[in-house]
């Protein structure tokens with residue numbers, strides 16, 4: 001895959017999980033990275049690990065909450081100050097919320113999920129797109145979910161916001177394709193990250209491993225996804241090799257979202 005030397009990519013939610021995996025994929029190809037997260041300790045730990053593994057790449061950390069517009073402005077401004085330009089955005093930070101049937105779903109949790117998963121992605125595009133326009137174009141990858149193309153029991157807020165991410169992605173691709181900006185969303189199935197480990201705890205608090213095994217047994221591949229697979233897909237979509245994929249919601253789920261009944 002093409003080299004990212006001299007390219008600057010912003011990754012939100014970079015401290016762990018799918019954000020960290022994409023940071024590894026991009027740093028291994030020489031990208032300069034702005035790592036954004038609201039968890040300062042985990043962010044510093046992630047940066048130190050990445051610096052040691054990938055000494056060729058440069059890393060800027062910005063502690064920011066993507067649901068706060070001023071924070072998003074700040075991570076964009078600091079990136080331009082440090083690296084001079086922006087080539088791509090991996091708009092990844094998101095939360096699951098709490099699992100509950102629709103009529104019992106806590107409204108404060110619902111609003112928080114909307115603020116982070118929907119508004120956070122919108123603010124990211126709102127402030128990065130003008131920088132990509134100045135730079136003659138660029139790439140955006142938003143993180144939706146299989147919950148952005150299908151329903152998921154007891155996750156009404158998550159599913160609503162991930163469908164919104166899919167919609168905003170299509171709109172951004174339509175509105176800014178003329179500026180050489182390609183925008184896509186990925187729709188991961190169950191990839192074993194801290195967020196998914198937490199979801200299995202909610203399903204089976206006394207033995208989350210049972211929930212994990214049961215979930216994996218329903219996938220056509222009989223396994224959960226590896227964050228590295230997602231990192232590689234994201235790196236492709238952000239690379240120069242992607243010349244014409246835009247406005248798509250790309251499932252990365254072992255084929256599970258095509259299934260009807262048991263496989």
Ligand SMILES: NC(=O)c1ccc[n+]([C@@H]2O[C@H](COP(=O)([O-])OP(=O)(O)OC[C@H]3O[C@@H](n4cnc5c(N)ncnc54)[C@H](O)[C@@H]3O)[C@@H](O)[C@H]2O)c1
Pocket residue numbers: 012013014015016017018019036037038039042064065066067092093094095096116120143144145146187188189190191192193194195196
């Ligand atoms: N893991 C999966 O199987 C899976 C499946 C589908 C979609 N996703 C999506 O992928 C993205 C990453 O998920 P993950 O599994 O890596 O989660 P994770 O919880 O393991 O990591 C998320 C990271 O984002 C950060 N973060 C959360 N809210 C933030 C905010 N408001 N501002 C800044 N940083 C914030 C967290 O501190 C954490 O470092 C999410 O949008 C999630 O919905 C994950």
